[in-house]
Amino acid sequence: EGLLSTSYYISNGLENLSFVASDASSWEEEDSGEVFDLHPQCNAVAWSLVDNQSAWCTQEHGLLRWNTSSGDIESVRLPVMSDAPGFGRFPQMFLAFGGENSTVDVELGHVAVSNRLQGLPLNDTNLTVSVKGVIPYAYGNDTAIFLQNDGVYTSLPGFEQLTDLEAVVLGLIHLEDAEKLSLADDDERSLLLLSGGIFAGDDSNAAVANLTAWFDEQSTIDDVFLGVRAVKVDAARQAAESSGLLSAMFLVFGTFTIAAGVLLVLTIIMLLADVRRSELAIARALGLRSSDARAFFVQEGLVLSVIAGGLGSLLGLGLAWVISVGFSSIFASVGAQSFRFDWTLDSFLSGWIWGSLLAIGLLWATAFWNAQLNIVKALRGGRLVLSKGVPWGVLLIQIIGLGGLVLCLGGLFVIGTSSGLSYAAYVLSGVFTLLTFVPLLTWQLPVWLSSRPRWARWSRHGPRNTLGALGSSWLVWTLLLGPIDPIRSSMKADELTFIVLGLLQVFSGVMVLTSIAPLAVKRITKSKIITRKFGVVGPVSLAHPLAHPVRTAVVMGMFSITMFSVVVLSGYTAQFDTYSSSFVEDAEGEFELLLTSSRSRPIELDSDPSLWGIEHEAMTNIDAVGRIHRAPVHLEDASGERMPYLLRGFDEGFSSHGGLPLYAWDEGLGETEKEAWNSIEEFEDLVFLDASFGLESTTDGATIVPLQFSIGDSISLIDFSNPKNTRTVRVGGFLQQSSYIFSPGVWMNGEIVEEQFGGEVTRMYVSVSDSAQPFNESASSDSVSAQGKSEQVREAALELDSVLAQSLAEQSVSVQTVSEEVMVIQSLVLAILSLFQGYLALGLIVGVAGIAVVTVRNVSERRTTIGMLRAIGFRQSHVLAIFIIEVSWIAALGMLNGLLIGYGFHLVLYKAIWEAEGAAFVFPWASTLMLFISGWFIALVATYGPTKRASKIPPSAALRNM
Numbered sequence: 001e002g003l004l005s006t007s008y009y010i011s012n013g014l015e016n017l018s019f020v021a022s023d024a025s026s027w028e029e030e031d032s033g034e035v036f037d038l039h040p041q042c043n044a045v046a047w048s049l050v051d052n053q054s055a056w057c058t059q060e061h062g063l064l065r066w067n068t069s070s071g072d073i074e075s076v077r078l079p080v081m082s083d084a085p086g087f088g089r090f091p092q093m094f095l096a097f098g099g100e101n102s103t104v105d106v107e108l109g110h111v112a113v114s115n116r117l118q119g120l121p122l123n124d125t126n127l128t129v130s131v132k133g134v135i136p137y138a139y140g141n142d143t144a145i146f147l148q149n150d151g152v153y154t155s156l157p158g159f160e161q162l163t164d165l166e167a168v169v170l171g172l173i174h175l176e177d178a179e180k181l182s183l184a185d186d187d188e189r190s191l192l193l194l195s196g197g198i199f200a201g202d203d204s205n206a207a208v209a210n211l212t213a214w215f216d217e218q219s220t221i222d223d224v225f226l227g228v229r230a231v232k233v234d235a236a237r238q239a240a241e242s243s244g245l246l247s248a249m250f251l252v253f254g255t256f257t258i259a260a261g262v263l264l265v266l267t268i269i270m271l272l273a274d275v276r277r278s279e280l281a282i283a284r285a286l287g288l289r290s291s292d293a294r295a296f297f298v299q300e301g302l303v304l305s306v307i308a309g310g311l312g313s314l315l316g317l318g319l320a321w322v323i324s325v326g327f328s329s330i331f332a333s334v335g336a337q338s339f340r341f342d343w344t345l346d347s348f349l350s351g352w353i354w355g356s357l358l359a360i361g362l363l364w365a366t367a368f369w370n371a372q373l374n375i376v377k378a379l380r381g382g383r384l385v386l387s388k389g390v391p392w393g394v395l396l397i398q399i400i401g402l403g404g405l406v407l408c409l410g411g412l413f414v415i416g417t418s419s420g421l422s423y424a425a426y427v428l429s430g431v432f433t434l435l436t437f438v439p440l441l442t443w444q445l446p447v448w449l450s451s452r453p454r455w456a457r458w459s460r461h462g463p464r465n466t467l468g469a470l471g472s473s474w475l476v477w478t479l480l481l482g483p484i485d486p487i488r489s490s491m492k493a494d495e496l497t498f499i500v501l502g503l504l505q506v507f508s509g510v511m512v513l514t515s516i517a518p519l520a521v522k523r524i525t526k527s528k529i530i531t532r533k534f535g536v537v538g539p540v541s542l543a544h545p546l547a548h549p550v551r552t553a554v555v556m557g558m559f560s561i562t563m564f565s566v567v568v569l570s571g572y573t574a575q576f577d578t579y580s581s582s583f584v585e586d587a588e589g590e591f592e593l594l595l596t597s598s599r600s601r602p603i604e605l606d607s608d609p610s611l612w613g614i615e616h617e618a619m620t621n622i623d624a625v626g627r628i629h630r631a632p633v634h635l636e637d638a639s640g641e642r643m644p645y646l647l648r649g650f651d652e653g654f655s656s657h658g659g660l661p662l663y664a665w666d667e668g669l670g671e672t673e674k675e676a677w678n679s680i681e682e683f684e685d686l687v688f689l690d691a692s693f694g695l696e697s698t699t700d701g702a703t704i705v706p707l708q709f710s711i712g713d714s715i716s717l718i719d720f721s722n723p724k725n726t727r728t729v730r731v732g733g734f735l736q737q738s739s740y741i742f743s744p745g746v747w748m749n750g751e752i753v754e755e756q757f758g759g760e761v762t763r764m765y766v767s768v769s770d771s772a773q774p775f776n777e778s779a780s781s782d783s784v785s786a787q788g789k790s791e792q793v794r795e796a797a798l799e800l801d802s803v804l805a806q807s808l809a810e811q812s813v814s815v816q817t818v819s820e821e822v823m824v825i826q827s828l829v830l831a832i833l834s835l836f837q838g839y840l841a842l843g844l845i846v847g848v849a850g851i852a853v854v855t856v857r858n859v860s861e862r863r864t865t866i867g868m869l870r871a872i873g874f875r876q877s878h879v880l881a882i883f884i885i886e887v888s889w890i891a892a893l894g895m896l897n898g899l900l901i902g903y904g905f906h907l908v909l910y911k912a913i914w915e916a917e918g919a920a921f922v923f924p925w926a927s928t929l930m931l932f933i934s935g936w937f938i939a940l941v942a943t944y945g946p947t948k949r950a951s952k953i954p955p956s957a958a959l960r961n962m
Contacts, residue, residue, distance in 0.1 A: 563898025626654025649753025665733025
């Protein structure tokens with residue numbers, strides 16, 4: 001008997017059974033000579049003695065087996081389909097009723113059985129009945145539900161009216177149990193019984209018509225199991241999400257360029273404030289208040305900010321068009337020809353408005369500082385001198401640091417350590433702690449003890465010492481202590497955290513360069529060796545940058561941020577290139593070509609290529625073929641959890657040629673990968689798994705697949721079509737980490753997959769010999785990437801790909817060169833990262849513009865100083881050298897800071913991401929140093945014009961303002 005059909009067979013007896021199909025229209029009447037008493041429930045139509053103790057007979061509802069000695073019923077067999085009078089032909093079923101007016105109710109976890117089963121020993125209500133649902137069973141779930149026996153339902157009050165369904169009903173159960181057995185959703189029913197009201201009368205046609213109309217109104221396509229998908233809308237939505245991800249990546253990396261632009265704006269604002277310092281002092285002396293001065297600065301820059309924001313948005317659209325052209329050429333290599341540049345008025349206005357607001361906000365913030373000045377000193381041209389005590393700004397910063405510390409610790413207490421923000425909160429808590437207590441030791445304590453001679457010098461240099469100590473301690477906390485901090489190692493950092501850390505580390509490096517580094521350089525430039533060779537050019541060239549530490553720090557910060565972002569992305573690109581270079585080897589092993597097809601139309605090619613019927617000399621380059629059978633199965637772990645997956649069976653040709661690269665395997669299987677594959681092919685209870693069963697997502701730490709296994713664990717393989725067809729195997733090893741993308745599945749002996757699980761050949765791996773040469777010279781005209789093998793082998797594989805693709809197209813067999821398929825993905829990612837590098841390298845233009853503006857301003861405001869230097873004996877070459885050293889000090893040292901901090905940040909990223917993946921540490925020193933030298937050269941070229949004019953200032957310029 002099948003699920004919904006019955007087939008009949010006739011045998012010649014119970015010994016030496018042989019069956020012949022029959023339509024059961026007639027049965028041979030043969031007296032067996034057996035004499036025994038039939039069971040009272042037998043209808044005497046047919047019977048047969050099984051042995052001396054048991055016999056079969058037909059009964060009203062099916063077949064019955066009983067013990068001929070005791071008369072006890074041993075088994076009852078019921079037909080799959082039965083006729084219910086007045087209802088039709090139905091399969092055997094359990095019924096469950098519900099509703100407010102239902103008089104039939106069974107407790108949850110209980111069953112009331114049919115009268116047809118009363119011959120079985122079910123009178124004991126303490127017995128438990130095991131029930132399996134047909135629909136779950138068909139989907140591979142043969143788990144039984146155990147129900148408590150309540151007896152025969154026809155003998156229970158309220159169940160008498162169900163006698164008409166006796167022929168098809170096995171029993172009554174609770175609705176929740178029925179939903180589990182039928183895989184039904186909550187409140188999903190297969191039958192509604194309507195009674196009472198207008199249905200109680202003889203004429204219920206009107207009620208039926210009204211009910212039909214109501215159902216027509218409520219019915220949807222879901223009720224007939226149809227689904228409608230807006231394919232184009234979904235595709236457009238997915239494209240929008242993909243472009244949103246690219247935009248998010250540009251925004252993340254562009255944050256550093258935005259920061260460099262902010263520093264450029266600050267530089268221009270400070271230069272303008274210095275230019276008008278004496279004018280502002282005169283206005284203040286005439287009665288202008290500080291609030292009026294702040295309004296003056298803001299209103300003056302308001303118009304320029306709005307105009308500059310609009311121009312910046314237009315330039316941004318042009319840059320976006322250039323980037324879209326780059327993306328179009330990149331994606332065209334993978335067949336995407338419809339990459340189109342698009343923009344909206346909202347995005348244009350958004351960039352304009354936000355850019356203007358950012359500039360205005362900077363103007364408003366710096367106006368508080370620029371409006372505060374000493375009128376007398378400003379009129380005399382003196383510099384701002386800090387008071388001998390502790391400025392109120394330092395106390396305010398300490399209060400902010402203490403508040404930030406409390407906020408971060410409170411956030412850690414609320415969100416815990418599992419959130420992506422917990423890493424940032426923990427690191428910032430240390431930053432705010434240092435911000436609160438370091439000034440206490442380096443500034444406030446020396447000021448309080450300044451009356452003592454030993455502390456007077458520390459008090460005088462309190463600001464410089466505080467900046468240096470803060471910068472150094474922040475670098476130690478964020479960079480050096482990161483890899484060894486146990487609390488940080490248990491947390492996961494997100495993209496926002498990396499941005500904050502990057503900006504903080506660059507800022508810390510600039511603080512060190514503008515405070516501690518000048519002291520070391522000053523000592524070096526004053527040494528006898530330097531002064532004997534270069535004279536006083538070195539100390540004089542650094543005098544002006546050291547006299548304006550804020551301006552110098554801002555310009556250094558522009559170069560540092562840009563260099564940092566480019567170095568980090570270059571390092572990430574090089575690391576990914578190194579890591580992904582093994583993808584080709586992991587995906588192909590010793591096989592260069594992959595033939596694929598579907599289970600509905602499997603590959604029907606022999607293991608011997610000479611029998612394929614392809615007459616081409618390129619076929620002689622084939623030295624191995626591996627056939628892979630595929631079958632869908634359920635995987636079940638020791639706890640009973642299941643998941644559907646692919647079972648792949650390989651033959652001897654695949655294993656003897658080395659199979660696919662392994663990440664780890666049981667050492668008992670062999671010392672080499674080839675020995676391990678041969679062991680798996682010989683043993684029938686061992687399997688290899690792809691890497692998805694042992695990997696976790698780098699974003700949230702979640703497993704890639706629901707089940708996780710280790711070497712030595714047991715797995716139950718359950719046939720999709722027959723859950724009783726199972727096999728228990730043991731994990732022998734794992735394929736390389738890229739296997740879950742290119743070769744997913746559970747790999748085992750191919751004969752078992754084919755014979756036990758009905759596997760079909762859907763893959764064939766083809767290997768080209770190591771000495772293969774292309775026969776067609778035109779096929780090797782274009783250079784190919786060797787990727788671990790010789791170019792001749794790759795060219796021969798491409799030629800064989802073309803031959804097989806043409807010959808096997810009629811058999812619906814697809815031919816792929818594995819290395820090309822993998823390299824498409826690799827090259828696509830690398831091209832996108834390279835485009836990002838070019839985008840970030842544009843930030844150097846911002847730094848060069850900043851240093852050019854500063855240099856022009858320095859030349860104009862230092863004409864008198866330069867004239868005096870010329871008057872006391874400095875030659876034009878000396879003046880030119882002074883400005884070259886000054887520009888080099890700011891630009892080169894700023895880029896060097898970004899390079900070193902970027903290298904440290906790249907090392908942290910390697911420890912956090914790549915080391916666990918088994919990748920070797922690499923850093924692109926050649927390209928990074930080339931970028932450093934190029935940036936330095938561009939800065940010198942951009943400032944050569946004003947520095948050349950400065951060297952030509954005559955000594956008389958010093959006397960014009962005397």
